[in-house]
Amino acid sequence: MVQKILRFIHKEVSGLHEAAYLLAFFAFLSQVLALVRDRLLAHFLGASHISDIYYAAFRIPDFIFATVGSMVSIAVLVPFFTEKMKGDDPENARRFIDDTFSIFLMAIGVVAFLAFLIDPWLVPRVLPGFAHDPMLPLLIMVTRIMLLSPILLGLSNFLSSITQIYNRFFIYALSPLMYNIGIIFGTVVLYPMFGVMGLAIGVAIGAFFHVFVQIPFIVYKKIFPRFSWRIHWASIKRVVLLSFPRTLTISSNQIATFFLIAFASVITAGSITIFNYSFNLQSVVVSIVGVSYSSAAFPMLARLFGEGEHKKFLQQMITTSQHIAFWSTPIMTLFIVLRAQIVRVILGSGHFDWNDTRLTAACLAVFAISLIPQSLILLFVRAMYAEGQTRKPMVINLFSSTLIVVFGFLFMKLYLIVPFFRYFIESLFKVQDVPGTIVLMLPLAYSAGVFINTILHWVAFHREYNEYSRPVFTTFFQVTASAIIMGYVTYKMLGVFAMLFDLNTVLGIFLQGFLSGIVGIIVCIILLKLLKSRELEQIWKTLHSKIWKAQVVVEEQYN
Numbered sequence: 001m002v003q004k005i006l007r008f009i010h011k012e013v014s015g016l017h018e019a020a021y022l023l024a025f026f027a028f029l030s031q032v033l034a035l036v037r038d039r040l041l042a043h044f045l046g047a048s049h050i051s052d053i054y055y056a057a058f059r060i061p062d063f064i065f066a067t068v069g070s071m072v073s074i075a076v077l078v079p080f081f082t083e084k085m086k087g088d089d090p091e092n093a094r095r096f097i098d099d100t101f102s103i104f105l106m107a108i109g110v111v112a113f114l115a116f117l118i119d120p121w122l123v124p125r126v127l128p129g130f131a132h133d134p135m136l137p138l139l140i141m142v143t144r145i146m147l148l149s150p151i152l153l154g155l156s157n158f159l160s161s162i163t164q165i166y167n168r169f170f171i172y173a174l175s176p177l178m179y180n181i182g183i184i185f186g187t188v189v190l191y192p193m194f195g196v197m198g199l200a201i202g203v204a205i206g207a208f209f210h211v212f213v214q215i216p217f218i219v220y221k222k223i224f225p226r227f228s229w230r231i232h233w234a235s236i237k238r239v240v241l242l243s244f245p246r247t248l249t250i251s252s253n254q255i256a257t258f259f260l261i262a263f264a265s266v267i268t269a270g271s272i273t274i275f276n277y278s279f280n281l282q283s284v285v286v287s288i289v290g291v292s293y294s295s296a297a298f299p300m301l302a303r304l305f306g307e308g309e310h311k312k313f314l315q316q317m318i319t320t321s322q323h324i325a326f327w328s329t330p331i332m333t334l335f336i337v338l339r340a341q342i343v344r345v346i347l348g349s350g351h352f353d354w355n356d357t358r359l360t361a362a363c364l365a366v367f368a369i370s371l372i373p374q375s376l377i378l379l380f381v382r383a384m385y386a387e388g389q390t391r392k393p394m395v396i397n398l399f400s401s402t403l404i405v406v407f408g409f410l411f412m413k414l415y416l417i418v419p420f421f422r423y424f425i426e427s428l429f430k431v432q433d434v435p436g437t438i439v440l441m442l443p444l445a446y447s448a449g450v451f452i453n454t455i456l457h458w459v460a461f462h463r464e465y466n467e468y469s470r471p472v473f474t475t476f477f478q479v480t481a482s483a484i485i486m487g488y489v490t491y492k493m494l495g496v497f498a499m500l501f502d503l504n505t506v507l508g509i510f511l512q513g514f515l516s517g518i519v520g521i522i523v524c525i526i527l528l529k530l531l532k533s534r535e536l537e538q539i540w541k542t543l544h545s546k547i548w549k550a551q552v553v554v555e556e557q558y559n
Helices: 002-009 016-045 049-056 059-067 074-085 090-126 136-146 148-165 169-194 196-212 215-220 233-264 271-306 310-337 339-347 354-368 371-386 391-417 419-428 437-464 469-498 506-530 534-543
Strands: none
Touching: 016 049, 016 169, 016 271, 016 339, 049 136, 049 196, 049 271, 059 090, 059 136, 059 148, 059 233, 090 136, 090 148, 090 233, 136 148, 136 196, 148 169, 148 196, 148 215, 169 196, 233 271, 233 391, 233 437, 271 310, 271 339, 271 354, 271 371, 271 437, 310 339, 310 354, 310 371, 310 469, 310 506, 310 534, 339 354, 339 506, 354 437, 371 391, 371 437, 391 419, 391 437, 419 437, 469 506, 469 534, 506 534
């Protein structure tokens, strides 16, 4: 039994669909734990001022991780580690690992320490809504505790870069599961004892678990990095110069979100929490579909382009894009139609009341509009990396992220000064009588920026491969037509099942949404079958193969 488990852990995987489904399975497990985490937080805190403090405390640590920590992300380091470890000099490879580790530890340690010192000055400036808040000292304390997380998660990223060279995907996939277990422990055990500080300690514990699961394999291979003051700067300079564009590309959307949270801090209490809950819910789809397919496709894209097989490279991009559209479009439709049922079932308990549910559901619907673009961006960026391009995706992502921030500011102003615009948005999502609807401007800004980002990437890729768009659009039209009818049927079935179940209970709401969605999905499958969808046929064949016996190659996972 132990040998079977070890063989599974050491398994390598190749093949787009098999790899994508295996990655999606692990992403699904991680997202289930994340939803359990959010439900517990919603139960204990609701969408309150206290929950705003908890989520606001992530901003500075997350910013540090998105900038300094992402310098040692898998997308950045794996090519360098692979090059060194496949060379003729093992000592040179070992020295390179030690040097990179030492520089990273010094850099993130110094940045985190400086942030710790200046937090009393920094926090009220990056989160202006808390500048005169009586609970500002608590927010500063919680932020300081969470500064451990970018150090630990960055270290985990570093070690993951090594484990991925050996294709130990199970170890890598286990890390986010352990991270969420730590946060759940903090919520259930430490919060009742220490309040919000207990939640922060849980985050730190989760980050420790995240890195700890990587250590046994690294130690077993005798390649655990050692700290050294004697740095060979020539190699490090090359890493920094080549990784800087990728770091900006990876972190640009997180930086934009940083500013949106700052905007949320100056509006209604609970807005930060509403934004985070809805963002986390929509991220489930991006993680399971977008990350899984783009990660599974990346190694093949890099190999095909490197071998000069440009036609096969294009075909791989077309196939991956078609399957992202195939999965994301119906899910997007279901998220919009069943938004209230999804939010109520997952978050609706304890202090999370009906108004919180309606507002979070409205934000979720706005985020859901950009689910397909978010997933396609991940694919386009990886395709450009496979071609050796780093500057183009960096410029596009930075430009789009700047637009997200600008849109956030402009949409909030528009909401306040143009009553018609405000009434239109509130009526569209049926939240006219819910306070704090201005928070809807933040996901609207995010989705608008993401759409522009996708268009720019699409146009740039189409200019190189003008045969890309036509087959992808064909799939889009097929699946969109089916999804629209599916959405209509699902919406009508909600009324039917509302008469059969008690909607004052979580079980009743779950059955109403679940059964309505099942009927809608059946209709969608029938329509796609009638339209002779190639993607449906490919998925059917893949699901009938032994996926677990395939060879899977894992690339980077994004949260």
